[in-house]
Amino acid sequence: MTRYILRRLLQAIPLLFIISVILFVLMQNMGDPLATMGGRTVTRSADRERLSRLLGLDKPIYIQYLYWLAGNDWAKIDQDGDGVAETAGTRKGVLRGDFGTSLVNRGVPVTKVIGDRLPNTLLLMLAAELVIIGGAMMIGIYSALHQYSTADNVITTTTFILYSMPVFFFALVIMYIFAVNFKRWGLPYLPTVGMFEPEAGKTIAQVLWHMVLPVATLSSIYFAAYSRYIRSTMLEALGKDYIRTAKAKGLPRSEIVYIHALKNAALPIVTVVALDLPFLLGGAIVTERIFAWPGTGRLFLDHVSRSDTPVVMGLLMMIATAVVLFQILADVLYAWLDPRIRFK
Numbered sequence: 631m632t633r634y635i636l637r638r639l640l641q642a643i644p645l646l647f648i649i650s651v652i653l654f655v656l657m658q659n660m661g662d663p664l665a666t667m668g669g670r671t672v673t674r675s676a677d678r679e680r681l682s683r684l685l686g687l688d689k690p691i692y693i694q695y696l697y698w699l700a701g702n703d704w705a706k707i708d709q710d711g712d713g714v715a716e717t718a719g720t721r722k723g724v725l726r727g728d729f730g731t732s733l734v735n736r737g738v739p740v741t742k743v744i745g746d747r748l749p750n751t752l753l754l755m756l757a758a759e760l761v762i763i764g765g766a767m768m769i770g771i772y773s774a775l776h777q778y779s780t781a782d783n784v785i786t787t788t789t790f791i792l793y794s795m796p797v798f799f800f801a802l803v804i805m806y807i808f809a810v811n812f813k814r815w816g817l818p819y820l821p822t823v824g825m826f827e828p829e830a831g832k833t834i835a836q837v838l839w840h841m842v843l844p845v846a847t848l849s850s851i852y853f854a855a856y857s858r859y860i861r862s863t864m865l866e867a868l869g870k871d872y873i874r875t876a877k878a879k880g881l882p883r884s885e886i887v888y889i890h891a892l893k894n895a896a897l898p899i900v901t902v903v904a905l906d907l908p909f910l911l912g913g914a915i916v917t918e919r920i921f922a923w924p925g926t927g928r929l930f931l932d933h934v935s936r937s938d939t940p941v942v943m944g945l946l947m948m949i950a951t952a953v954v955l956f957q958i959l960a961d962v963l964y965a966w967l968d969p970r971i972r973f974k
Contacts, residue, residue: 631965635958642954649950650724653943654695661937663687663733698943699724724947730940734933740944744926750825751925755914757841758848763903766853770860771887774868785857793854801847801920808843823922844921848914852906859902863895870894897964904960908952 664678664687682688686697701723722728729740769789773782792800805822812819820843821827826836867873868891876886918927926945933941 631962635962638954638958638961645954646947646950650699650943650947651695653946653950654698654939655691657937657939657942658691658694660934663937663939697723698730698940701726701728729944729947732933732938732941734936734938734941740940743941744929744944744948747924747926747929750923751918751927753837754841754844754918754923754925755848758845758852759903759907761845761849762852762856765849766856766860769853770857771864771892773857773861774864775887777865789854789857792850793858795850797847797851797914797916798920800850801843801917804843804846805920825924844914844917844923847917847920856899856902859899860895863898864891867891867895900960900963904956904963905953908949908956 664681664685686694689697727741731737731739732743735743769785773785776782808820809822810819821840822843825840826832830836868887870891873886873891876890881890914925915927915931917923918925919931922928930942930945933945
């Protein structure tokens with residue numbers, strides 16, 4: 631297993647390199663980072679020329695990529711236009727953990743810009759994932775054990791409605807019901823923006839209270855999809871010969887369902903969760919935008935619209951790396967759930 635993990639990690643290096651090249655080229659063609667230089671006013675022509683030389687944006691795109699990847703220890707840039715090349719500051723490059731500085735935040739390191747928002751996204755996304763997995767497991771197993779019953783038909787209809795409903799529409803509906811109407815009716819209503827009320831401060835109670843609507847919005851679609859996956863895989867597992875053998879031996883129903891059947895039915899779910907979890911790091915753009923949640927999804931939207939290449943590249947490479955690592959983790963879980971699976 632250790633040899634397999636090391637081989638997968640080594641295989642990920644050229645993959646991440648190719649991804650970084652594609653993303654960098656796309657970002658260079660998405661907009662002009664010097665149009666406003668992170669501000670609200672148009673950059674003057676003289677300043678544009680100076681900034682272009684200072685940031686190395688007047689160089690060919692492959693030089694700019696090397697600068698982003700390996701830093702500027704090797705590069706000499708004419709900063710003041712006097713014909714003499716100087717080193718444009720000191721930057722170690724992505725290979726040594728330096729993702730550069732944000733253009734929008736005027737010199738703030740990319741790692742700090744992302745690091746300030748990442749805990750907020752993880753808090754929201756992990757809470758949503760716990761609700762999704764826990765609720766979907768209970769609903770999916772119950773539907774599989776009561777196939778074609780009235781409850782199963784009601785659950786199936788509800789999950790299909792939730793799955794087909796756009797995220798922004800579901801968010802607006804629950805905001806209208808639990809915030810607008812509850813306030814009108816004199817009931818305790820849920821907040822719709824931010825992480826806490828300024829006058830109350832950032833307390834645990836405030837954060838949890840403000841998480842209710844965003845978590846419900848994020849959970850709606852995934853909850854519907856996961857519960858259908860679990861129902862179908864559980865039905866398939868319950869029809870296997872080893873389940874009939876376990877019943878013939880007189881094993882308790884709970885042991886048959888939650889140990890023998892669920893352990894094998896969980897394999898396809900592991901794949902789905904492993905693909906979804908990395909994107910939690912990137913945040914939920916629509917949900918965070920609607921509820922003004924200060925996470926990485928909202929950060930991505932704000933910075934990509936202003937062509938802040940260092941921050942956007944940092945976010946995208948973080949997601950790409952997480953995808954690789956979680957896929958390796960999924961393979962390890964396969965071997966644990968199914969002893970027949972062996973990796974060499």
